[in-house]
Every structure is written in C-alpha cells, then in structure tokens.
Amino acid sequence: MWRLKIGEGGPWLKSGNGHIGRETWEFDEDFGSEADREAVDSAREEFSKNRLRMRHSSDLLARMQIAKENGFSLDLHKTRDDDGRSPLLVATTGSSTVSETLRKALDYFAAIQAHDGHWPGDFPGPLFTTATMITVLYVTGSLDSTLSSEHRREICRYLHNRQNADGGWGLHAEGESSMLSTALNYTALRLLGEGGDGGGGPGMSSSSMLIRARKWIRDRGGATMIPILGKVWLSVLGVFEWSGVNPIPPELFLFPSWVPIQPGRLWSHFRMAFIPMSYLYGKKFVGPITRLVVSLREELHVHPYEKIDWKAARNSCAKALSMLCCWIEKSNSDAFKRHLARVADFLWIGEDGMKVRVCAGQLWDVAFAVQAILACNIAEEYRGTLKKAHDFIKASQIMDNPSGDFSRKYRHISKGGWGFQVADQGWQVSDCTAEALKVLLMLSRFSSDIGSDQMETCRLYDAVNVLLSLQAWNYLYFSLHILNPNGGYGTWELARTYPWIEIFNMTEIYADIMVEHQYVECTSSVMQALVLFREKDPWHRKDEIDQCIRGATEFIEKLQNDDGSWFGSWGICFTYGTWFAIEGLSAVGQSYGNSTCIQKACKFLLAKQLKNGGWGESHLSSTTKAYTNLDKEKSHIVNTAWAMLALMKAGQAERDPTPLHKAARLIMSMQLSNGDFPQEEMIGSFLKNGPLCYMAYRNIFPIWALGEYQKLVLQCDLQWPTF
Structure with missing residues (x-):
C-alpha cells in the first residue's frame, strides 16, 4: 500500500527549513490494514467505473491516511448515484443549522491537516506532464532505477483513467482530445513497457488502450501535427527530427539586456522552459535509438519516417527539461543527481493512479x-x-x-x-x-x-x-x-x-x-x-x-x-x-x-x-x-x-x-x-x-x-x- 511521507529528506537533497511541506509517496507492502487496502481498491474501482462521467478524483488515499493518523475515520466504501455523490453520504438540511454544518466541515478539514501544518493534496492540471517525465527518465537510462514496478502500474492506471472515449487524451481532464497529450501519453505507455499484450492493470487492456490511441493519432495526420512542446520531446526521444521544429535559438541570450526579446526579459515561467528548450535545440540532442524508438517512429506517423517532409511539419499545428539538460552536460553530475532526487516530489497518487504534478500549492x-x-x-x-x-x-x-x-x-x-x-x-x-x-x-x-x-x-x-x-x-x-x-x-x-x-x-x-x-x-x-x-x-x-x-x-x-x-x-x-x-x-x-x-x-x-x-x-x-x-x-x-x-x-x-x-x-x-x-x-x-x-x-x-x-x-x- 502507498504511504504518504511528509517533510522527510534524503540523499542529494538540500533544504533551508528541514523539508517542511515536502510530500512524497512510498510503496510499503506492510503499510495499512486489510480493511484499508480493501477501501483503497474499492475507491480505485469506483473511479475507473465512473471515469468518463466523474473526471476528477477526490484525493481519497492521502485524506484517508492523514485522517487516520489524526484519529478521524474516513469511509471509502461508497457507491455513487447519478449525481456522482454517495446516497449514504448526502447531507440532510431540513433541521441542520449552519453551526452544525460548519462544525462537521471544520472537524473533517482539521482531520486532514498534516502534522507540519499544511493540507497535502493533488494539483491536477495538464495531462502531458507525466509523459515528459517518463521520456527524460527513459532517455537518461534512469527509468528502472527511479520507478518501481508499483510506480509503473499506478502510472498506467492513471493514463488509462484519463483516456477519453475517443481514444485520445485532452490537455486537461475536462478537455477534448489533443495531439499533444495523446502522442506523448501513448509514447509514455510504450516506454513503460505497455504493448500489444495487455497488462494495463485491473480492468485495463493496454492493447485496447494503445490501439485506440494510435488510431486517434493516425486519423488526425500523425504526430507531425503536434505543437512545438511535443515536437521537442519527440525529437529528444528520436521519433521526430529537429529540422521539423521551429527555431528556438539559444543565440537570443547573446543579445544585450536592453533588447526587448532578450530571454531574461520574458515571463519567468516561459523563461524557465525556454532556457532548456533552446539548449536542447542548439545541441540538436537525440537520445539512444533503441528498437522501441524505431518502432515508435512507425507507430506515431502516417508516412514512412524517412520520407516525412520535416520542414513542412514545422507549422503543422520545467522540471523534466532542466533535468535532461543537466544529464546531457554530465550524466553523472551532482546537478543531475539532485534533479533525480526530486522526482519523487512531483509524483502524486490518488484513486485515479499516479501522475506527475506540475507543482503543488x-x-x-x-x-x-x-x-x-x-x-x-x-x-x-x-x-x-x-x-x-x-x-x-x-x-x-x-x-x-x-x-x-x-x-x-x-x-x-x-x-x-x-x-x-x-x-x-x-x-x-x-x-x-x-x-x-x-x-x-x-x-x-x-x-x-x-x-x-x-x-x-x-x-x-x-x-x-x-x-x-x-x-x-x-x-x-x-x-x-x-x-x-x-x-x-x-x-x-x-x-x-x-x-x-x-x-x-x-x-x-x-x-x-x-x-x-x-x-x-x-x-x-x-x-x-x-x-x-x-x-x-x-x-x-x-x-x-x-x-x-x-x-x-x-x-x-x-x-x-x-x-x-x-x-x-x-x-x-x-x-x-x-x-x-x-x-x-x-x-x-x-x-x-x-x-x-x-x-x-x-x-x-x-x-x-x-x-x-x-x-x-x-x-x-x-x-x-x-x-x-x-x-x-x-x-x-x-x-x-x-x-x-x-x-x-x-x-x-x-x-x-x-x-x-x-x-x-x-x-x-x-x-x-x-x-x-x-x-x-x-x-x-x-x-x-x-x-x-x-x-x-x-x-x-x-x-x-x-x-x-x-x-x-x-x-x-x-x-x-x-x-
């Protein structure tokens, strides 16, 4: 069973305040009672069953654990009605006063506060961030040492649960399918070992999931139609050519500071992505061309890879980026090891599976x-x-x-x-x-x-x-x-x-x-x-x-x-x-x-x-x-x-x-x-x-x-x- 750890450090980690607020998940076979494990399995099954109707998890795994530590019991055994709410848990308001409602709400909220004073929780957003982390771990040869079989199982569960009915993935959980998320998530599943032989977890068929995703991609012109962020990641992996990526020139950093387009003048979040992307573009870096990469070249594109007009593909449509750049400079560097040690900070697990959070709040x-x-x-x-x-x-x-x-x-x-x-x-x-x-x-x-x-x-x-x-x-x-x-x-x-x-x-x-x-x-x-x-x-x-x-x-x-x-x-x-x-x-x-x-x-x-x-x-x-x-x-x-x-x-x-x-x-x-x-x-x-x-x-x-x-x-x- 997965255990949420709060405020713990580790090798290669630095902190100015004792890691206060740090949230990481660890799989522990002996953690939790049999009833806890049954409750978690039930919550997972219920989410998967309703995933196309109820798009968001409720963070039940973390909340159950913290509440239990605080002496407050949460019952995860519930079945949803047509409104997505449990008929056993719907409050009655006929005789309820505001005070009673508030007291119940405050008792519950206090019970899910961590011992260091914050309220741990998921922070769902873009659906392509998990795939980018998988890609960089694969390229750097760190996938097996960083993600256990339990990690892989839960990430596959998450990607299955987030797939739309048409076979694609949206930019976010409520979005229509997009080429960016679909191509990257398909690629991530293949890098995690999913193929045509099933194995996607309970109630999942990886072959069905991948077939539908591949059809969605190819029906819409293939991966050449992906936006620039996806082109960068696929180029790094070796299933796209850098000549098909619009220029991201690192030479812009040579401009004097007073030039309006000098990257130092740009918004901080864009700057944090532009710096590593321009580095990768300047290097034209490509990871090892494995048999899986060669196979993905065929799976993601409509035309034979060697016949694609990459220049025509240019306009067809920060954590992981920075970590990859450090590895390229020196694969055994302290900087890369520090990045690798922080991967756990970005992983979060809920009843929908494990994903990479863009951040926390x-x-x-x-x-x-x-x-x-x-x-x-x-x-x-x-x-x-x-x-x-x-x-x-x-x-x-x-x-x-x-x-x-x-x-x-x-x-x-x-x-x-x-x-x-x-x-x-x-x-x-x-x-x-x-x-x-x-x-x-x-x-x-x-x-x-x-x-x-x-x-x-x-x-x-x-x-x-x-x-x-x-x-x-x-x-x-x-x-x-x-x-x-x-x-x-x-x-x-x-x-x-x-x-x-x-x-x-x-x-x-x-x-x-x-x-x-x-x-x-x-x-x-x-x-x-x-x-x-x-x-x-x-x-x-x-x-x-x-x-x-x-x-x-x-x-x-x-x-x-x-x-x-x-x-x-x-x-x-x-x-x-x-x-x-x-x-x-x-x-x-x-x-x-x-x-x-x-x-x-x-x-x-x-x-x-x-x-x-x-x-x-x-x-x-x-x-x-x-x-x-x-x-x-x-x-x-x-x-x-x-x-x-x-x-x-x-x-x-x-x-x-x-x-x-x-x-x-x-x-x-x-x-x-x-x-x-x-x-x-x-x-x-x-x-x-x-x-x-x-x-x-x-x-x-x-x-x-x-x-x-x-x-x-x-x-x-x-x-x-x-x-």
Whole structure:
C-alpha cells in the first residue's frame, strides 16, 4: 500500500527549513490494514467505473491516511448515484443549522491537516506532464532505477483513467482530445513497457488502450501535427527530427539586456522552459535509438519516417527539461543527481493512479484555509489547527535572495517573500506573499499567543519590501512612458518588456505567456495585506505604502468590464476575479453606497445566480473571455462560495439577503455526512487555456462562505430561513 511521507529528506537533497511541506509517496507492502487496502481498491474501482462521467478524483488515499493518523475515520466504501455523490453520504438540511454544518466541515478539514501544518493534496492540471517525465527518465537510462514496478502500474492506471472515449487524451481532464497529450501519453505507455499484450492493470487492456490511441493519432495526420512542446520531446526521444521544429535559438541570450526579446526579459515561467528548450535545440540532442524508438517512429506517423517532409511539419499545428539538460552536460553530475532526487516530489497518487504534478500549492492553500477558519464563530475551538498552520506559514518564508549576483541572472529579490509551494522552491510570488502576510497579521489579532514564537518585525518588514518592489511602476529599466506602468501587480516579477512581445508566443496552446502581466487577483491581495499592515505599523514606509495602495486601487477600478465583472486569470473566472476586486476595493473603504464599481459588480453577480441558488462557471470562460455557465446550468460549490463572499463583503445582507440564503442552502445541501464536500469541475486556471484543480478549495471556500454568512447574515445561530 502507498504511504504518504511528509517533510522527510534524503540523499542529494538540500533544504533551508528541514523539508517542511515536502510530500512524497512510498510503496510499503506492510503499510495499512486489510480493511484499508480493501477501501483503497474499492475507491480505485469506483473511479475507473465512473471515469468518463466523474473526471476528477477526490484525493481519497492521502485524506484517508492523514485522517487516520489524526484519529478521524474516513469511509471509502461508497457507491455513487447519478449525481456522482454517495446516497449514504448526502447531507440532510431540513433541521441542520449552519453551526452544525460548519462544525462537521471544520472537524473533517482539521482531520486532514498534516502534522507540519499544511493540507497535502493533488494539483491536477495538464495531462502531458507525466509523459515528459517518463521520456527524460527513459532517455537518461534512469527509468528502472527511479520507478518501481508499483510506480509503473499506478502510472498506467492513471493514463488509462484519463483516456477519453475517443481514444485520445485532452490537455486537461475536462478537455477534448489533443495531439499533444495523446502522442506523448501513448509514447509514455510504450516506454513503460505497455504493448500489444495487455497488462494495463485491473480492468485495463493496454492493447485496447494503445490501439485506440494510435488510431486517434493516425486519423488526425500523425504526430507531425503536434505543437512545438511535443515536437521537442519527440525529437529528444528520436521519433521526430529537429529540422521539423521551429527555431528556438539559444543565440537570443547573446543579445544585450536592453533588447526587448532578450530571454531574461520574458515571463519567468516561459523563461524557465525556454532556457532548456533552446539548449536542447542548439545541441540538436537525440537520445539512444533503441528498437522501441524505431518502432515508435512507425507507430506515431502516417508516412514512412524517412520520407516525412520535416520542414513542412514545422507549422503543422520545467522540471523534466532542466533535468535532461543537466544529464546531457554530465550524466553523472551532482546537478543531475539532485534533479533525480526530486522526482519523487512531483509524483502524486490518488484513486485515479499516479501522475506527475506540475507543482503543488502548500502555502497557498494554508493561507486561504486559515482565513476560512477565522471566518467562523467557533474558530477558537480549532486553535490547534490554526497554530500548526501559523507555524507552517512562518517556516515557509523565503529567508534569502537568490545566490550570487542574481540581478544579472534576471532574478528578482526573494528575501521576505513566500512562494506558492514551500520555501525550498525559492520563487517569491506577489499574492502568496500578500496572503501569508495578511494571515499572520490576522492571527496576531485573533490571539497574541497562537504561536509560541511570534513573527519577528524585521521579517514582516522584509515581506512588505518584497510587495513594494513588485508594483508595476517600480521598474526602472525602461522609461515610464514606454512601459506605461499601471499600479497593478503581476505574479513573480515585474514586467520587463513590451506587451507586443506576445506575438512571438510559440507555445501554440497557451496565451499571455511571454510577458509578466498584471492581475486583479494579485493586486487585490497586496492591497488587503498592506492595509492590514498599515493598521499595525502606520509609520513604516508610510508614503510608499499609501502611494502603492492608491495605484493598486486605480488599477482595479480601470480594469472592470462594462458588465461589472473582472476577468480572473488564476481562477474560474469572472466569479473569481470579481470576488477579489470587491475584497480589494472594500479594504480601502469602498462600499456599495459609495462605489459604482461595487454596485455594478453586485448587479453582475446577482444576474448570474442560477435557479438553484448557486453559481457555476465553466473553464471555457477563461478561453473565450465571456462568462460561460457549466453544462446544464449546473452550479459549482466553489463558484457559489466566491459569489457569496463577494456579495456579503458588498453588504448584500443589508439590501436583500434572499440570494445569500439560497446560496447557503445549496452549499449546506451538498455536504457529505463525514463533513467533506464533493469534488467538482476544475476551478483554477492559468494562461487562459490551462484549467487546474485545487483539491482543498472544496473544503476551504464552503467553510469560509458559511462562516461569514453566519456572522454577517444570520447574526446568530438561527434555524434555516423559510421562504
């Protein structure tokens, strides 16, 4: 049985904080009871049976283990009804009070907190990341030493469960089949030893799976139709030719730093992929041509490999990349060994199988979780949970800047910031820093002794310094009139080049990836944090903070759409952005009574409420930039919670609480008997075509919304309002 290990180190690993937040899985034949193993097998079978209807796992393996360690039993033996929920676990709300719902939800959520204070969980997103890791392990000869037979079995299970009915794989779990994911996942299965002889695991037929996938690929012109990222990986493997890849010239790094297209000026995440891709392109590196590689040349292409017009194929359509580059330079290097030691950090197992996570969100989830708990009248009863979360946040602060002359390496200051994941990851993020700072300030207000070791003032100052350094108008490389600074906040760094650089976007699948843009969510988080900090320490860098808040406020006001909404870039979508905007504007004293922006926003949200009282927004909103409901006017518990939080912050309870009553009733009706809430459609987003699944959101935001609802709407613990 698989065991989740928290905060453990190992050979070739370095950590600045004792590996706090690290999550790895290890197979242990003796771990767990017979009943545990039966429950896990049952959960796997149930997911596989419903995989085409219920696209997301519920992270049951990790949650069961942690809950058991915390003395809380989770029953995984359940059968789903037509709505995908267990008839035994559907909550009844007729006589349930909000307090009872919250207590059950908080008891459950506290039970799945790890001992170091964070909430472990999957972070599903792109469906091609697992295949890229398999490819680099195969090319470097590390596949057998890194992945056991149990790893392979679970990865094959995952790829089977994620295959669409037409035989292909989508860019994400809810997406239509794409050549990128299908060709790479087909290749990964073959590299893992799957062939025409079956062996795909219980209930699986690898031959059937591969035959359908190969047919899908060949029916659509073969692998020459794959986007550039796939072309790079197939070229590395030797089943595509580098002459068929559009240029990724490493010579761009020879440009002076002031040239707009110099890679150091590009968005950090694109830069992290471009650097190794350009290295591989410059080397024209190809791995060993094995018999399997030769076979794949025939399987993936419609025409004989030696007759393909590779130049015509050019326009037919970061972890693993960096690790491969280190191996090419020196296969036995310490750098490669350190990369290899971190492979386990990216592997995650659920009832759907094992996959490679694009990342994790330990710090981000903890910051939101604390705010959700503090929103509840009974927060004091979860003091232990809050203390562990406080200690995790404190330990996760980045204590140093990048090594050496980091500005020459195009890195921003990081000392005092927080990242999305853990401190060892090392990249500061504006909104993560803001939310962490905000939570620490909120906890100090809630209880002066919540942590036996309170945050030192100098570390709070370091966090403020990071936030002030990241505002758009602080960048000095270009004159102000060229970059047109707007007072908003991006994610990791400042904008370093012109927006028109986006015309060079080569990904063919993602948008707004070349330049660091500014976002309403990041800007709002920073505003809220600085307002709280200013109340605590009104004279520290007063003028700069005041100016920062004014600029951020103007940015949010100008960004509002004509219909009253704001576009959310990191969540889905207009519901998410509008919630953040209202929170930010409210933090600086704006209200429904004095702000036309908030008035328009409330009108927008109320117009999108569904008949059942909820809100349900599709990930297609991010792609089309137009509000799109989920199919069949389905509601989503997290969208509903965001809308509730926004409306309550804007004083909806004082005008007409009926929409809030309806929304609260819906959330309560969806609670399961163990206190959990159902996992629904993807609710996170990046780059307008990359939906993500934040596993903890289904717990955090219903708790947060109902906690605020009880305080702001019901005023006291009343029975459910009648209509």
